[in-house]
Amino acid sequence: MDQQTTPAPELADRLAALAQAELADLKTFLDTNSSFECGGILVEACRCLDHAHVIQLMTSHKHAWLPPHDFDIIVRGWNVLLSLLLERIGGYTGVPMAKSTPELRQVCMSLLHAAGRYVLLHRTAEMVRHGMVTGLASEIAIEVWATERATSDNFHDQLDQRRLAQLQAKANRAGRPDPRDPEGRRIVAQMAALTFPWETPKGIMVGYTTTPEIDDFFLRSAADSTVLWSAEAGISPVANLGGCSGEDLTIVVHLLLSFYIKHVMFVEEAIKRHPGVNQHMSLTIWKQRTELVDVLVSAGAPVDIAEAALDLITVRPADAQFFMDEHTPGVPLAIEIADGYLLTPVSAIFRNPLHHIRMLRESTSPHLQNAFREPRETWMADDLYRLFQGNRYQRVDGQTRLSRNGQTVTDIDAAIFDNVTEELVLFQLKWQDFSTSNVRSQKSKAKNFTEQVERWGKKTTMWIDQFGVAALCRALKIKLPGGQLPTLIRLWAIGRSNARFQSYGYTAGPQVLALAWPQFVRLRLELGLGADVFADITRIAVDEAMTITPRTAMPYELTNRGIRVLFKDVWTHCVEEEK
Secondary structure (H helix, E strand, O other): OOOOOOOHHHHHHHHHHHHHHHHHHHHHHHHHOOOOOOOOOHHHHHHHHHHHHHHHHHHEEEEOOOHHHHHHHHHHHHHHHHHHHOOOOOOOOOOOOOOOOOHHHHHHHHHHHHHHHHHHHHHHHHHOOOEEEEEEEOOOOEEEEEEOOOOOOHHHHHHHHHHHHHHHEEEEEEOOOOOOOOOHHHHHHHHHHOOEEHHHHHHEEEEEOOOOHHHHHHHHHHHHHHHHHHHOOOOOOEOOOOOOOHHHHHHHHHHHHHHHHHHHHHHHHHHHHHHOOHHHHHOEEEEEEHHHHHHHHHOOHHHHHHHHHHHEEEEEEEEEHHHHHHHHHHHHHHOEEEOOEEEEOOHHHHHHHHHHHHHHHHOOOHHHHHHOOOOHHHHHHHHHOOOOOOOOOEEEOEEEEEEEEOOOEEEEEEEEEEEOOOEEEEEEEEOOOOOOOOHHHHHHHHHHHHHHHHHHHHHHHHHHHHHHOOOHHHOOOOOOOOOOOEEEEEEEEEOOOOOOOOOHHOOOOOOOOEEEEHHHHHHHHOOOOOOOOHHHHHHHHHHHHHHOOOOOEEEEEEEEEEEEEEEOOOEEEOOOHHH
């Protein structure tokens, strides 16, 4: 018997109303504060966020960890609180600094949590509207849970991103500096000796000096992840971003990440040696913009490149609406807290900051949007072909148009012929951006992906049926061993970040095998020099698609306006995610 539920429109409206109530309370409180006081709240909120990230993700002191639900909620609340504060700051000179006290931290953590509850309730309402969540509501209680459809393949692409990251980390481990290895332990010992307590009227902070050897250690430690993050964010090295290229932007981000990681490590060593240091105040610092440019230049960045890249990186009050609309957590590398002063949250090191740099700039500039997107098709094909090097494979350069009576029927983005198995794989490459957490946007992109892939599969199959395999090989300019036609033609669609959308209600159809890029790369690397690599990838991908990832629900309950809201399985636990 089906479980009783409340009609989706009614349930969504109830949740949305509770979300708006949370947001209204936030705005009401902030409106009682001056712009200077809002600046101080922003500084302290950054301190709280930085401290929570460092404690939660860099230490083994489980007694100090926040409950996972609450940590996630405050992180998700960051964008909204940042937006509300950006609208309210300015008109003062210098940085609005206050001593970080338990009372002030409690206020800011409460604000972050309230903003996170707004995001949680708002997103859940949208998921209800789009058939991914259902539930039951009464006058005093609401219970919500994921629909069966939403749990079918919703986590596959996320898991594959983690699996590929683990595989790449393992491959890069040999050359990457690690604070736990002998060199790292020696560097950390040097760092500890270079720290000192820095007494200020607002409290004791950490001071330190550094050395070229220490700087180089952290530059090397951040290098691999920055390159991977740049590719993950879709920022091509050759992208023309005005005053700098995609490569220039990535280099400056790499420098900043190395500075921030080094700073966190200095602070962590200092608090072990110097009693009374205020960890919250020490983690989150600010600099004059000119000072940060000078630091980048001294690290090797040309001054014009440093200026241009920092312009792209810096979040300003004018960017407030972006953070209100975009709820995917993103901590900027630099926030303009006052004219000429930049707040530099170290939380930026814990998730890819390049995603939000690109998304923010795309939202404000059609020119930059085109600049980011233009190189992607060629870039993705090049990445694909690098996985199939050697004489075994024939790789078709550029796009191939399949025409009828002088009119283009469809395009083949890439093609690979296996000289050993005599199989031919035709690819459609899709670089859609799923960085956003907006459910409506995600569902629209899922629909576009599946419809375009299905249409491509049908058109390609019809063309081959009409003109034959030999004509296809001529169009692709493939040299057939012994003149024999391919034994099998496979149609594959590769989505750069996502490819499985049954949880959104869409499937690509049986003609085309849809693969997410992380899954595709992982399978290729795991299989290595297999005799039947394309057949093996197909078999494993189909098997994985049929497997539902086992997850354990982590219920969470909150009370809003006297209404008890139980989220039965918004948070889930997967054992594989801990590996």
